[in-house]
Amino acid sequence: IERVTIPVKDLFGSIFFISVGMMVDPAIIAHYWLPILILSAVVICGMIFFGTTGMLLTGQSLRVAIESGFSLTQIGEFAFIIASLGMSLGVLDAQIYPIVVAVSVVTTFTTPYFIRMADPTANFVEAHLPRRLHFLINRYTEEATTSASATRQLWHSLFKRYLWRVVLYSIVLIAMSLISLDYIVPTFTGLFPNWGRLFATVVSLLLMAPFLLAMTYPASKKTERERLIAANARYDVPLIVMTIVRLLIAMTILVYLLSSIYSMKVGWTIGVGLFFILVLSFSKSAHKRMVRIESRFIDNLNERELRRSGAKNRLVPNMHLAYMTVGYKCPFVGEQLKNSGLRSRFGVSVASIQRGGDLIMVPGAEERVFPGDVLGVIGTDDEIQKLLPVVEAADDEAPEVSADDIRLTGVRLKASSPLIGKTIVSSNFRNVWESLLVSVQRDGDYLQPDPSIVFSEGDTIWAVGSVKRLADIEG
Numbered sequence: 101i102e103r104v105t106i107p108v109k110d111l112f113g114s115i116f117f118i119s120v121g122m123m124v125d126p127a128i129i130a131h132y133w134l135p136i137l138i139l140s141a142v143v144i145c146g147m148i149f150f151g152t153t154g155m156l157l158t159g160q161s162l163r164v165a166i167e168s169g170f171s172l173t174q175i176g177e178f179a180f181i182i183a184s185l186g187m188s189l190g191v192l193d194a195q196i197y198p199i200v201v202a203v204s205v206v207t208t209f210t211t212p213y214f215i216r217m218a219d220p221t222a223n224f225v226e227a228h229l230p231r232r233l234h235f236l237i238n239r240y241t242e243e244a245t246t247s248a249s250a251t252r253q254l255w256h257s258l259f260k261r262y263l264w265r266v267v268l269y270s271i272v273l274i275a276m277s278l279i280s281l282d283y284i285v286p287t288f289t290g291l292f293p294n295w296g297r298l299f300a301t302v303v304s305l306l307l308m309a310p311f312l313l314a315m316t317y318p319a320s321k322k323t324e325r326e327r328l329i330a331a332n333a334r335y336d337v338p339l340i341v342m343t344i345v346r347l348l349i350a351m352t353i354l355v356y357l358l359s360s361i362y363s364m365k366v367g368w369t370i371g372v373g374l375f376f377i378l379v380l381s382f383s384k385s386a387h388k389r390m391v392r393i394e395s396r397f398i399d400n401l402n403e404r405e406l407r408r409s410g411a412k413n414r415l416v417p418n419m420h421l422a423y424m425t426v427g428y429k430c431p432f433v434g435e436q437l438k439n440s441g442l443r444s445r446f447g448v449s450v451a452s453i454q455r456g457g458d459l460i461m462v463p464g465a466e467e468r469v470f471p472g473d474v475l476g477v478i479g480t481d482d483e484i485q486k487l488l489p490v491v492e493a494a495d496d497e498a499p500e501v502s503a504d505d506i507r508l509t510g511v512r513l514k515a516s517s518p519l520i521g522k523t524i525v526s527s528n529f530r531n532v533w534e535s536l537l538v539s540v541q542r543d544g545d546y547l548q549p550d551p552s553i554v555f556s557e558g559d560t561i562w563a564v565g566s567v568k569r570l571a572d573i574e575g
Contacts, residue, residue: 120204285304315349429493453476540553541559541560
C-alpha cells in the first residue's frame, strides 16, 4: 500500500507547490517590495528569537536551541489557509494574499541558508557569552532535562500500574459477576425460594468486596505523589481522572450485578448507594479530604482571630507570627520600640509594622508605635496571648473628635473665663485646650499671639481647635 500511495503523494505535493509558485505575481512583488522585506525580516528574526528561547525554557542545550530556532525561519502553507479565510470573511484586503505568498516564498528560499548558519552562530554565541550566563543556562538545562526525565519515568510507572490494576480487577470482578449470576443465584433461589436472591446478593457482594475496595484505592503511592509535588508537576488532573475512571468501572459492575438479580431501578438505587457508602467508609483519601475541607472552612471563618493569635502561622515549634492592631489606649503608644518593653516584659520580637500603605520590615529600635499600626509579632502562644489585650487596649474606641469639629472659632471671654489674668505661657493654652491660638481681638485690633499678652474680659480669642473644647474658654 505504501509503494502504491507514495507516487500519489508526490504528485499532489508537486501540484501544491507549483500552484503556490504560480500565485506569485512579480508585479506585486515589485510594487510591495518594502512590506515584503519587512515582513520577511520580522518572520525570520521572530522565529529565531522565540524558537531559541522556547527550546531553552524546555531544557534543551544552547546549541540545540539555536539550531532549532534557525530551522524555523519560514511560514508554511497554513498561512495561505489563514489568508484565504480572512479574504473570504472580508477582513483582509485581496492584495494581502499575494504579499503573504511572496513572504512565504522568500522565507522558504532563505531557510536552507539559515540552517547552514546555525552551527557558526552557536559557536560564536558560546565563545562570546558571559561565563556566568553560560553556567546558568547549562545548569538550568541539565536540571530541567534530569527532572523532566525522572518525572516522565514516574508517570510511565504510574500509568503502567494503573492500567494493570484496572484490567486485572475488572476481569476478576466481571468473572465473579458472571459466576454469581450463573451458579450462586440459581443455587440459593433453589434452596431458599423466598430469600434466595437476598442471600445470593449478600454472598456475591462479600466475595467481591475486597476487589471492589482494591479498585477504589489510589494506584499511586504517597512517596510518588510527594515526588511529583517536589518536581512541580501538575499531577492533580491526571490522578483525578484515573480515580474517576476506576470508580465508574467498579460502580458499573456493581450496578450490572444488582440489576441482573433484581431490576434496573433497584440495581441503580442500591448499587450507587452501596458504592458511595463503601468509598466514604473505607477510603482514607476521602476521609482525609473531608477533614481537610472542614478544617479549611473553620479556618476561613476564624481568619481574623487566627491572624491575631498566629495559631495557624507557625514558624518553628512553639513560635508563631501574629498580627495585632495597636489600640488608642496601648500603654506604649508613641514610644520607641526600645522603650516599649515588648522584648523585656513580654519576650516577643517585632518583625514588621504596617502603617497605612507603608510596610516597615524589621523595624529598628528607634521606630515609634502609633495607634492603628499593625505589628507583626513573633513569640510563643503564651507570650502572644498575654500581649494581645495590652496592644489592642480599647482598640474599638476611636477618638470622639472628627475632622469636621476642627475649625477656626472666635470666643469672647467673660469675667468667669479661666484665661482672665493669664498669659499664653502661664495658661498653657496649646496643651490644656488642645488648640492653636491664631489671634487676640481687643478693641477692634487683632493682636498677634505674644507670650507677654495678658487675657482680659471682653477679649475675643481666635483659635483653631474643637468647637466643643473651645466653648469652655468662654466661662
